[in-house]
Amino acid sequence: MPLSNERRRACVTAVAAALPERRVTNQELAHQVDTTDEWIVSRTGIRERRLVEPGTGLSALAIPAARRCLEKAGVAAADLDGIIVATISGDQIMPAVANLVQHALGANNAWGYDLLNACNGFVAALSTATCFIEAGRAERILVIGGDVMSSIVDWKDRNTCVLFGDGCGAVLVEAAAPGSGNGVVGFELHSDGGKGDDLSLPCAGSLKPPAWAKGHFIHQNGRVVFQNAVRRMTEVVDSLMGAYSLTKDDIDLLVPHQANLRIIEPIAERIGLPMDKVVINIDRLANTTAATIPLALADAEADGRLKVGTRVMLVAFGGGLTWGACYLRWGR
Numbered sequence: 048m049p050l051s052n053e054r055r056r057a058c059v060t061a062v063a064a065a066l067p068e069r070r071v072t073n074q075e076l077a078h079q080v081d082t083t084d085e086w087i088v089s090r091t092g093i094r095e096r097r098l099v100e101p102g103t104g105l106s107a108l109a110i111p112a113a114r115r116c117l118e119k120a121g122v123a124a125a126d127l128d129g130i131i132v133a134t135i136s137g138d139q140i141m142p143a144v145a146n147l148v149q150h151a152l153g154a155n156n157a158w159g160y161d162l163l164n165a166c167n168g169f170v171a172a173l174s175t176a177t178c179f180i181e182a183g184r185a186e187r188i189l190v191i192g193g194d195v196m197s198s199i200v201d202w203k204d205r206n207t208c209v210l211f212g213d214g215c216g217a218v219l220v221e222a223a224a225p226g227s228g229n230g231v232v233g234f235e236l237h238s239d240g241g242k243g244d245d246l247s248l249p250c251a252g253s254l255k256p257p258a259w260a261k262g263h264f265i266h267q268n269g270r271v272v273f274q275n276a277v278r279r280m281t282e283v284v285d286s287l288m289g290a291y292s293l294t295k296d297d298i299d300l301l302v303p304h305q306a307n308l309r310i311i312e313p314i315a316e317r318i319g320l321p322m323d324k325v326v327i328n329i330d331r332l333a334n335t336t337a338a339t340i341p342l343a344l345a346d347a348e349a350d351g352r353l354k355v356g357t358r359v360m361l362v363a364f365g366g367g368l369t370w371g372a373c374y375l376r377w378g379r
C-alpha cells in the first residue's frame with residue numbers, strides 16, 4: 048500500500064546480527080537431558096542452537112551487532128538519538144544494555160533504555176522507535192533485539208532447555224526520505240496479562256528476588272503457549288492487514304518469531320502465504336526470544352530476499368502474554 052507523502056515516516060535502513068561461535072546440536076543436548084534429536088526436530092523444527100560461554104552478558108553480542116549495523120548504514124555513532132534494546136536477559140538489571148552499547152559505541156548524543164517484552168520485544172521496540180521518529184522527536188534510533196537465553200533456562204529441564212538459543216540483531220530506524228514510499232506502514236501490539244503464568248520467569252523481580260534461585264528459570268505451560276501463539280499471531284496479522292486493506296499479495300516476506308516450526312506453518316497457511324515467502328532460521332538458531340526477528344531479517348538480507356522496497360510483515364508472540372505485528376517496506 049502506498050504511503051502518504053505528507054506524513055513523516057520511519058524506515059529501517061540496515062540490519063546486522065551477532066551470534067555466539069559455539070554450536071550445540073540436539074545430539075549434544077541428548078547427553079544432558081532425556082531427549083532425542085528425533086523428538087526435538089519433529090516437535091519444534093530445531094536442529095541446533097548457538098550458545099555463549101557461561102558468564103557472557105548480552106552486551107558481548109549487542110555491541111558488535113550495533114557496530115555492524117551502523118557500519119552498514121554508513122552512520123556515525125554520534126548521529127544516533129536513541130538506543131532501545133529489547134531483552135529479558137540483559138547483563139544486569141541496571142545499567143541497561145542500551146547504556147553499555149551507548150558507551151561502547153561512543154554514541155554520546157543518544158539516550159538509551161531496555162525494553163522488557165519477551166519474544167514480542169523487538170516488535171515493541173521497533174514500534175516505539177517508529178513513534179519517536181514519526182513524532183519528529185528523533186532522527187535515528189538503533190533498535191536491538193537480543194537474549195542470552197542460556198543464562199535463564201534450566202539445563203536439567205527438557206521441557207524448556209531444548210527450545211532456546213542465544214543471539215542478537217540490530218536495525219537502524221531513520222526518518223524516511225519524503226515520498227520514497229518505503230518505511231513502517233503500521234503496527235499493532237496486544238497483551239493478555241491473565242495468562243502471564245503460562246510463560247514466566249518468576250524469581251527475577253521484587254516479588255521473589257533472584258536470591259531464591261530455583262525460580263530464576265523460564266517456566267512455561269507449553270501447550271497453552273503453543274495454542275495462543277498460533278491464534279494470536281494469526282489474529283494480529285489479519286487485523287493489521289484489515290486496517291491497511293492489505294491482501295496476501297501485499298506481503299513479500301513474512302518474518303515471524305521463531306518459537307516452533309509447527310507454530311509458524313499454520314500461521315503462513317492461514318494467511319495464504321507459501322513457505323518460500325516465510326523466513327525460517329529456527330533449525331539453526333532455535334528460539335532466541337527478542338533476537339529471532341532481527342536475526343531472521345539479517346538472514347533474509349544475506350540470501351537476497353530482503354531488499355529496498357520489500358514489503359515485510361513482522362509478527363511475534365511471547366511471555367506476558369503479549370503479541371504484535373508490524374508491516375513495513377524495507378529501506379529508505
Ligand code: ACO
Nearest residue numbers: 082086090166205206209269270272273276306307364365
Ligand atoms: N524430549 C523428549 N520428550 C519431551 C521433551 C524433550 N525435549 N520435552 C517434553 N517432552 C515430553 C513431555 O515430558 C511430555 O511427556 P508426557 O506426555 O509423558 O508427559 C511430552 O513430551 C509433551 O508432549 P506434548 O505436550 O504433546 O508436546 P508438544 O507437541 O506440545 O510439544 C512443545 C511441546 C515443543 C513445548 C510445544 O508445546 C511448544 O512449542 N510450545 C510453545 C512453547 C514455546 O515455544 N515457548 C517458548 C517461549 S514462547 C514463545 O517464544 C512463543
